[in-house]
Amino acid sequence: MPELPEVETTRRGIAKHLYGQTIEQVIVRKRQLRWPIPNRLNQRLAGQPIAAIRRRAKYLILETPAGALIIHLGMSGSLRVVATDQAYEKHDHFVLNLVNSKSLRLRDPRRFGAVLWGGQHPDRHTLLKGLGPEPDDKAFNTDYLYRKTRKRRRAIRDVLLDGHIVAGIGNIYANEALFHAGIRPGRASGRISRPHCDKLVTAIKEVIRAAIRAGGSTLRDFQSPEGKPGYFQQTHYVYGRGGQPCRRCGQAIKTRALGGRRAFSCTNCQL
DNA sequence: AGGCCCTCCTGTAAGC
C-alpha cells in the first residue's frame, strides 16, 4: 500500500514521539506477517534508547545501540503512537512500549508487512542491500536511467516499480510520473530516448517531492500516524481516474492491465 | 540474466 511518500509521512509522524525515548517492552501479538517476526526481540530491545528512525525505500529502520529494527508496511500496514493503556485495534500485530507510557503499534490487516532484525548494519540486510538509489539521490539521474533501460524490453512502468533500479516507487507514483513525462506506461523501456529519460527522472523527483509535502495519498487504508488523511490523491492526474477526463486535454483516461496490475494513461498526452 | 507469473492475507466494493 504505502509507497515512499506515505512511508516518509509515517516516519515523520512517529519520529517526534520516538526520539530520545527508551523501549520498555516488545510485544508480538501475531508473529506470522510476510515472514515470522524474529524471536528474542524483547530481550534485544528492552531498555534500549531509540537513536534514530530512518527510511530506505519503503523500509523504516529504527536504530538502537543494540541493533536496528527494520519495518515494512506491505500493502496495508500503518504505524501509530498511542497511550500504552489504549485498547488494541483489530490487526495490531506488533507493539513497542516506551518508558513514557506511549506505545508504537503496527496494524496490518493483510499481513504483507514485515518486522525484521537488522543488527548493527541494517543496510546490509538481504532485503536492503540490492536496492537502487532513492529518487531524490543525485545518483538517480538521466544517465543512470538511460543506462539501466538500454536493451530492456520491460514496460517502463514495471521498471519504475523495480526497487533494484530506483527505490520506493509503487504503482501510484509510477503512473503519475509517466503522465507528467508524457510516456505511456507500456512503452518498452529500452526504446525511451535520452531526452525522455531526462523528463521522466525530473517527473519522478517532482511527483515524489510534491506527494511528501501533501502527506502522501490516502486510498483504501493509508492515514498518517496522526490519523489525518494524505491529500496528494487530489492532485492525481491518472491513477484511479479510469474513464474520467484528462486534466490536461479532456480525453478519457484509459485503464489497462499491465503485468497483472492496472496502468493508467491519457493516450493523447502520453506517447 | 531478464522478465513474467504466482503467492501470501483481509477488507471493500461492485455485480448479480
Next chain:
DNA sequence: TGCTTACAGGAGGGCC
C-alpha cells in the same frame, strides 16, 4: 438485502 467475486498501494521467489 445478501451472497459471490474481483481487486487492491508490495515484492520475493520460482520458473522459463
